[in-house]
Amino acid sequence: MKLKWTLLLMLSLLLSVFLVACSGDEGETTEETGSDDTQSEETTDEGDSGEQVLNFINGDTIPSMDPSLATDEYGFQFIGATMEGLYRLDENAKPVEGIAKDHSVSKDGLIWTFELREDAKWSNGDAVTAHDFVYGWQRAVNPDTGSEYGPYMMSGVIKNAEEVSKGDKPVEELGVKAEDDYTFVVELANPVPYFESLTTFGTFMPLNKKFVEEQGDKFATSSDTLLSNGPYKFVDWESTSTSWELEKNEDYWDAETVQLDKMTYEVVKDPQTSVDLYEAGTIDRAGLSSDLVDQYSTHEDYVVTPETSVFYLKMNQTRNDALANTNIRAAISRAYNKQALVDEILNNGSIVANGLIPKDFAPMPGSGEDFREVSGDLVTYDVDKANEYWEKGLEELGTDKVEIEFLAGDTETAKTMNEYLVNQLESNLPGLDITLKQVPFEQRLDLDTNMDYDIQFAGWGPDYLDPYTFLTLWITDGGNNKMGYSNPDYDALLDEASVDLAQDNEARYENFLEAEKILFEDAAIAPIYQRAKAQLVSPKVQGVFVNPFGATYEYKWASAGSEQ
Incomplete structure (x- = not known):
């Protein structure tokens, strides 16, 4: 998860499927699955009572607060705030x-x-x-x-x-x-x-076994059917809520460290609405879409934060015969201009992704070189090469036309990116006809789980600090594969890395390099970009850490400081 580690900028919201880990999005505008990535917006202030309060936005509702069932950034973000593990x-x-x-x-x-x-105690007083x-x-x-x-x-x-x-x-x-x-x-x-x-x-x-079993199917569906053992606990939350509050958990073992009394959240999907709320002082952090970046890049509260979440197209090899063809997938992965996308549509510091493992995430054991630099660019934008693969694929399929359904998010920023990608693919690959299906984040997760899609805009935020958190996604029949990809050589490399080479980190990483190359030789996925967040962040927001994996934000040490 992690998916982490999340939440994010508007664009972030745009995206994704972050299933897990890291990785949904909380407050901005992109979604990821997996550790899927999601993100949250916050605000802070002290009310008349002197309470420490942060006010946030979230990109969508929370699909699940059950630690056993959560698969997305939104879920893991709030699990991280209200619960604590080892x-x-x-x-x-x-x-x-x-x-x-x-x-x-x-x-x-x-x-x-x-x-x-x-x-350590649960919020009902039971010992942990x-x-x-x-x-x-x-x-x-x-x-x-x-x-x-x-x-x-x-x-x-x-x-x-x-x-x-x-x-x-x-x-x-x-x-x-x-x-x-x-x-x-x-x-x-x-x-x-x-x-x-x-x-x-x-x-x-x-x-807490007794509590979970007493709640039955209702467990983790509302604040009344949840127990907290972390810094915060829910107030007035249900699984369909579009607004909710977290308050300080006085039963938390380290409650004296927690300075915030309350955090409020409201679901907001539109970037302009987020900025309007920020300008009005209603929230203290707002993600920026590309047009808003141009407007606010000189603002004193403007901040760009690089991330380790990567977004890509998943291509389901089981539902559409064309996508079972390696040449068709290879053509699609080269047929859209990624640099224009990050420069003009995202415009937030995000960078082109030409592989799976993100930049500045995993240093090579021994040399310390960045894994991404060593592995290199494995698939780049190249219309001529895309057409070579496309023609081979069409010939193998015995057709001159391919119809594909494109599953993606429904936020405003997401819609802009979705339309761009569809236009690029249809313009650069003659005979390709795409139907765009834009749905809310939770519905996308369900469609992904059921493999009920052709192509899907997805993202992944790491669940731990190791390349394996990305590469294990595509193991045959893996829980997050959900696209029918299988390669015995790929599986064997990862199995050897996790078993025979478990205590030889240099050898493990050599296997990872080879496995990543196989993934792109097979054109299993089509990478798009590595995310960054462009935001307006109030100086009142203090002590909030951005995690490279798992829940996107850590609020245990957060405070609502002075604007000065």
Whole structure:
């Protein structure tokens, strides 16, 4: 997830599908799946009572607050604000104390023993114990739960997670146990270099078994059917809410560190409306669409923040015969001008993506070189080459015409980008006829899950600090694949990296480089851009950290300061 790590700018909103991780979008205008990415807008002020208050916008409703079922940036953003796992990320994206005070690791890297604090409580007064982690993690991989992220995040990581998720072993055989109330022991399937950072992610939250089972199907559908053990808790929220509040959780073990008394949220999809609210002082952060960037780039509150979320076209190889053809997919991936898109439509600091792993995310072990620089440009805009592939593909299909449905978001910024991409593809590939289907974020997630689309505008924000968080998306039958892609050589490289090479980071990264090349030789996806956020941010918004993975924003240390 992570998808993280989220939320974002208007454009951000534009986008996506962020399923997980990182990665939905909260307050601006692009959506991602996965760690899917989403983002939030905030505002702050002190009311007459002297309360510390931030007021935000969110790009859409929250699809799910169930840690076992969330797959998008919106869900993971608010799970991160209201819940706490073993660790949480600090200002430098390093894991710091959460429910765990400390841990030890066996010499073979397989047994992790976490010492839990005894002063952590749920918002109903119950103690947070090791049993809550056992139940939460087991529930995430229990096939009866129907989680996408549980199997995705835990298979090949926690011992027996894959077997449990497939129903081949009982959930009690998952490699987790409560040695006592405050000692949580995890047995890994293989050494995992990034495991500590993984424990900060939303899927790995503890759950109060008695409460969850009492709520049944209503669990996590409203503020009354949720429990918090993190810095904040929901007020007056339901799954269909277009406005809600978070208030400080006085039962949080570190409540004295939390300075904000309240954060308010309202769903706003239109960039101009967001800016109008900012100018009126109603919110303290607003994402900017490209036309608004030109207008506000000299504003004293203008800020551009690079991100590690990548957006691309997913091409479903199972529903449309044309997209099962490698040459057709290769043509599509080269037939739109990405530089013009980031310069003219996004205009927010986003950069062209010619691969999957983002720039400035993963340094190569040993040399420290950026993975993206070493791997290079794997697919670029090239109309001549696109037409060569297109003609080969049409010949192989025995046709001169291809009809495709394009699934994308319905925010104002998204619509502009969608229309641009459709125009580019139809103009540069003779005989291509595209039907544009623009739907709300939650509906897009459902269509993706059911593989009910041809081409989809999607995005992914990392769920942890490792290239594997991106590359594992396309493993055969993986929980986030959802497009029918399969290559045994690709699978083998990633399997070797996670098993035989688990403790040899340099060799792991060589496998990652080779796997990424295979992905683009197969034209599995068509990369578009790596996101940045252009925003107006009030100087009152202080202590808000932007995470490179997982929930987009960290608010534990946030405050509503003076405008001066």
